[in-house]
Amino acid sequence: MIAGLALASVSTFALAQSGPLTIYTSQPTEQMDTIVSAFNEAYPDIEVEVFRSGTTEVVNRLQAEFAAGSTPADVLLIADAVAMTRLKADGRLAAYADAPVEGLPSAVIDPDMTFFGTKLITTGIVYNTELVDTPPTSWMDLTAPEAAASLTMPSPLYSGAAVYHVGTMVQQPEFGWDYYETLAENGAIAGRGNGGVLEAVARGEKAYGIIVDFMPLNAKADGSPVDFVFPSEGVSAITEPVAIVEGTDNMEAAQAFVDWTLSEAGQRLSAAQGYIPLIDGVELPEGRPAPSQLTILEADLDQMIADDEANKRAFADLFGG
Template sequence: MTRTLLLTTALTGFALSAQAETLTVYTSQPQDQMTEVIAAFNEEHPEIEVELFRSGTTEVMAKLQAEFAAGGSPADVLLIADAVAMTQLKQDDRLMAYPQAPTDGISPALLDDDQMFFPTKLITTGIVYNANLVDTPPTSWADLAKPDVASRTIMPSPLYSGAAAIHVGTLVQQPDMGWEFIEAMADGGAVAGQGNGTVLEAVARGEKAYGVLVEYMAMNAKDQGSPVDFVFPSEGVTAVTQPVAIMAGTDAPEAAKAFVDWQLSQAAQAQSVDQGYFPLLEGMEAPGGYPDPATLTVIEADNARLLSDGDEVKQTFADLYGG
């Protein structure tokens, strides 16, 4: 079940001065990782106290929309799974441009033309499986539509997960997959959980043999001794970049800029690799056991369609899998 946490992070080892700034960050990044992120950020910026709201991307966006309707949000910085949600906020004039952000070493193709949000990592979605239950691992997305596989498969729901919304929206745009593939999985007995954590738990415990999952959760679990392994499907992977943005209504713009600067820094990218993410900066190696990022096939999607079709995709998915 998705957990919503509100946390004020204590700055251990530092005494806050009377001039300390408070920065409120809304995020979908896992809680344990954000604890590490804030600790590392505070090593460079002990004068900034970070308050954190953490939930799935869909719930973070719902909270923001409710706050906007009520007159405004306390959020200063947003760090969520996908650029599509950021694009919506940009179109609604909810983000602040930051043209001075340090983006050297990041592929221009991943950058917003108006410098309103910035990628922080590359997160791909592929197939996790329980190695104790699967003798012949799947190699492709098409394998998940086979009845004997689909009946033992779980996936995250786009109603809860931003990465899942991008994944489903991307696959349905592909001529050789489309809704026919998503429906074939449902007809074969595949089920939807909530977020990616639900998928990992089900596969790791052996409740399901296969799952659709972001790669770092599977790889981290494998490193920690969980009986899971991960497949980068032959057709390619879907991907999100977990962008960071400054909210237009922030009352702490300098602290917000400092947080964005840190997220794009070499130190933050090195921490991301340690946490099991593909790096964005050119020349950095991927975590051990990961393929070279240059060899990845990323399934392309029309982001404008992902945004315009988002509600329809969620409703169609809910009709197939429940919601």
């Protein structure tokens, strides 16, 4: 459980920021446009450029640019603490000791102050309300042959959230790889990202999906025939960390963006976009629990990093690559 959270302070915003700022992100384009617009209301002299793709492709582009000698990226906002931890280990992230983290849960803050969670994105179950009479309540419900045969999920070969979810699930004694083997044997499939999962379930091609929470909940609010379940055993949760790239050409602007995303204003926008904020006290969209009400499945991040390539190979062996 995450409890006892308070509103983050905005008093430590950096001053006198201007000039170009390039952000590499996996956040959906429309949402990122809104973030940039709101950020520019507070910092109108910062000229933001965005490169947006899936987390894995963002990191691959970064690595290629590092290998070539430099990257235009100043800030990263990606859905993968595993990738952030690796970039940190490679010396690619700049420490920001004065980041405004007061009131945030310590679990979302890198101890070395190189990256910081910006929201809670849980992974649970989406289902088509026109195809499913009795909604699932647990992860184990998906292993039933009739459920697994109509189940789709994102692949950790493409999705940063799936990397974390699979890595978390296989560390749980009650699940492990036996869980995924059962899903595969009973006909479950994997696509690429979470967007494809939502489309398949919303169109009725599949009755169930494993997916990050905000996509189906936002779609439901827009009238799509889907709903979302927070499984009874608990959920995996990523925090879409933000980080400053080592060697940025505009440190002050990069710090300003980190400040803003962690502030009450940034947290309120996250909630308005359908995410679960890091702090209690922010008005929540319909269907979202307060952070203190969530049961989060615990995972050893160092072990997840050590097992990452093996996990991806094992998943590909079961569901294809």
